[in-house]
Amino acid sequence: MTKNSQKTVIPKKSKQKSKWSKLNHWLHLWLGLSSGIIVFIVALTGVLFIYCDNIIDGLAYDSLYVKEVKAQRLSPEEILKAFKQQKPERKASYYIIYRDPERTIKLASSTKERDLQFSWIDPYTGKVLDSGKAYDFFYVIAHIHSGHIPFGKTGNLIVEISVWIFLIELITGLILWWPKKWNSSTKKQSFTIKTKASFKRLNYDLHNVPGFYNLLPALFITVTGLIIVNKPLGNAAHKIFGGTPKAYSLFRDIKPKYDSTKTFAPLNPIIQKLFSKDKNIKQVKLSVAAKDSITTLYAVTAENIGLKGVENGKTFTINRYTGQEMEIPVKVMNGLEIDDWTMNLHIGFWAGWIGKTLTLFVGLICTALPVTGFIIWYGRTNKKKKEQLI
Template sequence: MTKNPQKKETSKNTKQKSKWSKLNHWMHLWLGLSSGIIVFIVAFSGVLFIFCDDIIDGLAYNSLYVSEIKEQKLTPEEILKSFKQQFPDRKASYYINYRDPERTIKLASSTKDRDLQFSWIDPYTGIVLDSGKAYDFFYIVAHVHSGEMPFGKTGNLIVEISVWIFLIELITGLILWWPKKWNSSTKKQSFTIKTNASFKRLNYDLHNVSGFYNLLPALLITITGLIIVNKPLGNATQKIFGGTTKAYSKLRDIKPEYDKTKTYAPLSPIIEKLFAEDKTVEQVKLSVALKDSITTIFAVTAEDIGLKGVVNGKTYAINRYTGKEMKIPIKVMNGLEINDWTMNLHIGFWAGWLGKTLTLFVGLICTALPVTGFIIWYGRNNKKKKEQSN
């Protein structure tokens, strides 16, 4: 009787597929278990950060607007002087001006011990209407998210490795999710969460089905996160899109020579000009020079300026002596825009409330995946132990 070579080849391919399937399952399981707690912390802290700007402003709601619009606003120099008189132990780092004449000025400051806060100042009187510590809270959340708190550079590396692992988990998870045969039964099982099932089945569906629906946006958040933290990937992204590495550092190199005999230009005309150049600009952010030797003021104009995200933003370097804009090299400007877009996509700032809400749901599912995955593993492991003991 002759052997069927086609049957032998099919058997060989099946065994080969089985080996890859087992390897994929092993990688998904053990990589997930080894990084689960870190992924949970990173995802959960990211979820907390998404609506940080709305929460910060929401807590100071009664101080976002002035009670009375007067004929003339105080100059920025007068505002900064008034703030220093009211808070002598604090240093202002930047402030945001609004086109809306009813809006108060939002000023960021810190103490020697870092203690960050925002203050809302009446631009007509210079009186600080409110100050809040939510800024400091979200600073901590952001640094927990990056791993810098409490482990410094080691924490950054641990988080980066865990994010790479999570990227692999998303790919291996898709392979595990993919049905061996497509029919009405497997389609229903793959695309539907059975809400009236047992806890075990419900947990499995929450991990398997929601993980599939979450795949693409989770990949976007994961990849943009890696671009932010991984230097080679960040450098490659800058090169591909015509930017430059360390764009913020190179921006700070654009400065005129310090001359103690010269006086500084008034700030009000600078702000007025930035608002006048583009009617879509609603906010102008100006840095505060902490030393006389700092000869450049950095400005950002945008529709909306957050702690990290900027909507339709543009960066300027202003000569502190002349008040005129200095030319920023194209590659540096492109680098700044790439950084802004990467951050906007990562934190959901790209589409207002819609983008943030979508990112919130994606982040919650990413937070839940290590938990539901652990429950699946624990349940199966516990079942095996019971079977062995019997």
């Protein structure tokens, strides 16, 4: 009876383990094939976006600094008026002023057809030194990354589903990578790439080994991306860290009533006050009111302000009549900071060049994984077909 019972128990365990292994392999293969092209596009556009601010400023290098620092800068009102005279077809949306007196003003604008541009303006003369369309290019890249281009809200959903699948792929990939036995041979195979090998073996190693080293940072970027696009996850993050969802919308609702009898406060004192808050503040971003009836201005102070990321930044809403900051509820302010940190962590804006470089390598490996995975599947499928023909 003992022998018979042993014979019935051991095969059952082996069979059960085999089923889990097959299921994991099946999930990794078919989920990867079904989402591979989307993951590739999302990862590639993410990589292209990492250095967007450096590229935008790099293309306008000669216009980042003025040739002559004069005793008096023009007021922001005069700068905006000069810009409108030189670019009457364009509508200013915001501008960034630098503490460094040698830096030009960076102004964002658009046309009715969108055509986003940055212009660099001499703060002492009001002359537009240069305008570049790299802003519009990265706008398109960001919207392809989110799926909004070309499919709108449907594209957003497709990308979100693909990112969830990629999260599962990372977990199932780790299970597939994990050696059944740990010895010197399996350690070498699991942790090193055999460069002097056939293309098939090299591709297999390029899928497995970098995939393992990339696991934790890839999970990090994937989860922060999901927090940005998935409402339940975003709400959970805000609840945990004491924020409120849709903080930006609530923030924009904080405004005084329009009063046609009142005049707007001058902008220079507002900007000087923002700079005086902290000596580490190097840049101030100020919105341009789209209509005269808009009673608030939105300001950001930071060490570095990018298209999406803000380094050590803080957000303010300014009463246009008094020039004073308006009180923002604590939960709304926390919500804004949570959103900023999530975005900074996602795009590598959290540690200057170090953060961006690390995110670049992670993104490149994530871009390569669907390609190397497809080549592995295609090679095995072709091999089976050839064997059947023989």
